[in-house]
Amino acid sequence: MIEVTRLSRRHGDVVAVDDLTFDVKPGAVTGFLGPNGAGKTTTMRLILGLDAPHAGSARILGARLADLPEPMRAVGALLDAAAVHPRRSARDHLRCLAVSNRLGRRRIDEVLDLVGLTAVAHRHAGGFSLGMKQRLGLAAALLGDPGVLILDEPVNGLDPEGIVWIRTLLRDLAAEGRTVLVSSHLMAETAVTADRLIVVARGRLIADTTVEALARPDGVLVRTPEARRFARALVAHGASGVEPDGDELVVRGLAPRRVGELAAAEGVVLYELTPRRASLEEAFMELTR
Amino acid sequence: MIAAIRSEWAKTLTTRSSWYTLAAVIALGALFALLFGYAGAAEHARMTAAEQAAYRPSPDFRPLIFVQIAVGYFGLRAFTVEHLTRTMALTLTTVPRRGRVLAAKAIVCAGLTLAAGTVTGLVVVFVNRAVLTSRQVPVNTLSEPGMLRVLAGPGLLLTLLGLIGLAVGCLVRSTSGALVVTIVMGVFVPAMASLYPEWLAWLILSYWPITAGLRLLSLDADPDLPGPAAGLAVTCAWAVILLAAAYAVFRRRDA
Structure with missing residues (x-):
């Protein structure tokens, strides 16, 4: 469960997020849609406490992220798949994150297997294609087996097989009762995966609807x-x-x-x-x- | 907190450049101990007999001027690499308490620079002594009062300088920018001391992190300058103040 309440954030004179209010409910994939520059990434960063809002609040499972004792067990996030140390192996990358929330080696092997990177886990992440980095980022998000997933454009850079794979994965994760928020600027792609849609433009909420209602x-x-x-x-x-x-x-x-x-x-x-x-x-x- | 430290520990040990930097700390110490050893020996050889008779040996820690840059670099990388590779967002979603991230980085940095710094201190002292002794230049005996402080002190001083580097890295965020600040603070400001008016030179010698810290390693008791404990306290204060400033900025900043 993610609750965003009257959230606002400016970058200088530019209003990135403007009085945004919406809920993301468990058990469904929620698409977070908007054209480039609509404020999707900023909203996600505000939800995760990376940036500070100028007004309003964002709660995950009723709390701020900083108040969760081991946040990886509650929330998994993928904001920027390219954000890896280029000279660290995929497994070491995950290990650095896992130990911060007391997650064991077995879980690292599990998520590597789940995203299909086991065979290349010893290789430097800097040499990965964007698609492989997306998989690694997803593995990092899933490490703590969290009930809430926040994914920023996870489909970027995936090949058609990868796209089908991630769709199925996200739907399965939602079917297990998790809250899944996935941003995209591609309507058609999101409509296939998502049950609910939150549409933003210029930082404002435009629609909080379902795919069926839009595709009347x-x-x-x-x-x-x-x-x-x-x-x-x-x-x-x-x-x-x-x-x-x-x-x-x-x-x-x-x-x-x-x-x-x-x-x-x-x-x-x-x-x-x-x-x-x-x-x-x-x-x-x-x-x- | 332990988990956050383990995470920072793993981050440091899983990148090869951390090891290279720590190796560079020790290697720079050995290299400049050698160079300053030969320079010191040549200087001694040029002295008149009267000067040589009056000569009182003192440990030569000028190599630390260069070593401190590598140590500062090691400290500042803890933050700048995460900004460069944009992994800071990932770090802060897994450990959202920013004070905890800063503390964990500082503890790991302090542990590793204490170890590497202590080794470097011993390397500097003994390489320097070996060169001077081979040229028949008298050196301090190891049983001299204060010698234990001189042998153990460099590790402590370099640890503090590493933490200052870490704080600068947190404040500046870019590797090159933070490195410039470290070099200006550590080398340029003290090296120009002879050009400053006397009062400013005295201030720099007494209260600048590296120069005050070097008082810890001095065996002469200059009444005009801080003693070993006071010098160490000054460097400590710099580290504490800069880390507090880093925390104040890091706590509020967009990651």
Whole structure:
């Protein structure tokens, strides 16, 4: 559980986070979305106590991070995957972190195995690709088996296989009842992984919603050789905005099933009948404009 | 707290540059003890017979002027490397109590510089003696009063100078910037003492971290300058004040 209450932070004259209030609930992946420079990273740093807010507060499990005795056991964070000492091995990197919260060697082996870095654990982290560094950063976040995960753009630099892997991992972690906050500037990517969405722009909360609510139904696409005739029939039965474009029609105001029934009743041949959903990217751009 | 110390200990020991720096501390001590030994012997040889008769040996700790830069560098790296590699955010999400991070870094730095500094002190004294003795220059006997202080003192002094370096590293954050501050403080300011007005030169000799600290290693009792204990106390005070300033800044700063 993460509670952000009226959080504000300026960088000089620039307002990075502006009176932001939201909760991140356990048992779900929450996507933290916004264009570049929207204040996502600053918000995460404020939640983690790395930067100090000018107003408001952020609580993790009801406490400030600094008040948790062994914070790795409560919160795992991945802010900057490139932040590793280039001449320290992956295993040593994790060991330096693990001992600070009295976590044992066995747990290091477990997380290395979980992120698939066991074979390269002895190598210097400086030689890792961005994707491998993301995996190492995720291993560090998971070391304490925390109930809360805060991940800043963890998909960056991962190959397609890695992207599928991290999606599954995040969904599994949330299914175990953990609180998972994942930032991204890519709507489509986040929509696949996240259940809930918190959208910010220019430091302000724009939407606190679900993927379903954003991707609301948006008409029915029909292809038929008799587009003009069918359009007239559809309008007569209450459809709106039906403008034939070649053999294509976008029907609004009628359910897909009703469109199919009307096609049968009118004896119209259909090549295609597809319920459409609003483009998430468009919804996102609309929201953050 | 123990866990935080173990973490800092692991960070220090898992990077090779830490070992290189500690090795450089000892190597610089040996090298400059050798050079100053030959220079001292040549100086002695040029003296007139009367001067040689009046000559009273004293341990030569000028090599520490150079050693202290390596020690300061070792101290400042504890912070600057974390800022350079941007791992400070990771450190502070795993150990969010900043005072604890600073204390753990200081304890690890002090432990390692005490060990390396003590070895260096012994190397400096004995290399210097070996060179001088081989050139028939008289040296202090080991049973002379104060000799134990002279042998054990460098480790203590270098530990304090390492902590001063660590505090500077915390305040300045960049390696090169902190190194410049360390060199200016440790070498330039005292080296220019002869150019200063007398009162300022006296202040520097009595109250500047390195010069005051070197009083701990002196066998002469100059009534105008602080005694060994007072000199050590001055260097201690510098370390405490700079560490307190580092804490005050580090506690509030965006990581």
